[in-house]
Amino acid sequence: MSSPLADTLTDRLERYYTRYYRDTLGIPSWREVVAVRLDDRAYEGRRLARFESALGGPLKGRRLLDVGCGTGGFSLLAAEAGADVWSVDESPEAVALTAARTSAERAMVATAESLPFEDASFDLIYCYSTLEHLADAGRAVGEMVRLLRPGGRLYLHSPDRRGCFEGHYKVFWVPGLPRALSRAYLAARGRPTAFLDTLRPLTFAECRALVQRAGGQVMLVLRDDADRPVGGPLWPLVRLYYRLFGINPYIELVVARRGHT
Numbered sequence: 001m002s003s004p005l006a007d008t009l010t011d012r013l014e015r016y017y018t019r020y021y022r023d024t025l026g027i028p029s030w031r032e033v034v035a036v037r038l039d040d041r042a043y044e045g046r047r048l049a050r051f052e053s054a055l056g057g058p059l060k061g062r063r064l065l066d067v068g069c070g071t072g073g074f075s076l077l078a079a080e081a082g083a084d085v086w087s088v089d090e091s092p093e094a095v096a097l098t099a100a101r102t103s104a105e106r107a108m109v110a111t112a113e114s115l116p117f118e119d120a121s122f123d124l125i126y127c128y129s130t131l132e133h134l135a136d137a138g139r140a141v142g143e144m145v146r147l148l149r150p151g152g153r154l155y156l157h158s159p160d161r162r163g164c165f166e167g168h169y170k171v172f173w174v175p176g177l178p179r180a181l182s183r184a185y186l187a188a189r190g191r192p193t194a195f196l197d198t199l200r201p202l203t204f205a206e207c208r209a210l211v212q213r214a215g216g217q218v219m220l221v222l223r224d225d226a227d228r229p230v231g232g233p234l235w236p237l238v239r240l241y242y243r244l245f246g247i248n249p250y251i252e253l254v255v256a257r258r259g260h261t
Helices: 004-024 030-038 040-055 073-080 092-101 137-146 179-188 194-198 204-213 232-245
Strands: 063-067 084-089 107-109 122-128 148-159 216-221 250-257
Touching (some): 004 030, 030 040, 040 122, 040 148, 063 073, 063 137, 073 092, 073 122, 092 107, 122 137, 137 204, 148 204, 148 216, 179 194, 204 216, 204 250
Parallel strands (some): 063 084, 063 122, 122 148
Antiparallel strands (some): 148 250, 216 250
């Protein structure tokens, strides 16, 4: 039987995700998506396993910063795996939820462009689906590279602007559409369009250039969901487009501080 405190936290999480998926994004199957996010141990557990695989070892005993922590699902599992976890997000509500699930002292309101830590403070930095929301992704990457200790690693995951699936709205996407046409496309599907203005996705080349400019070095490039079918009957054309132009729909990199690999 769950405790009243746990029920309260679950209710808060449910309200948070309902506003996001139903009201902000207008996803028709929002109830199913909210249910997945509420039961996020499996969801975040897969991310944790992929992170450890990319690093070539466990998180235990390593100091980790979760940038763009959201409601703290990944931070919680990383702490349970033995990492010394700190979490930041620009949303006070998200940070409050993270604090309720992890450590209140180590969950902080902060932007990725201005991280409140000293140089070389972390062994690991985890940044999942955050870069595409930032006004200044280059400054954020610079901040994260600055915080890496010698031998430390930064994990970056973000959608590539050239992909054919919009992962927030969860719809097939035509890359390169002008913003006005993108809004019209979403409106034609009965979706709210305001959230679109918060998205500034990068390409792989742009992200790699930001890493290099920040003094980082790409150590590993992974391919996440490269063969996940999208577009229904259009998938053969999408797959051909990806292969012809060497496109992966997601940017997934492991980065080191240059000179400290």
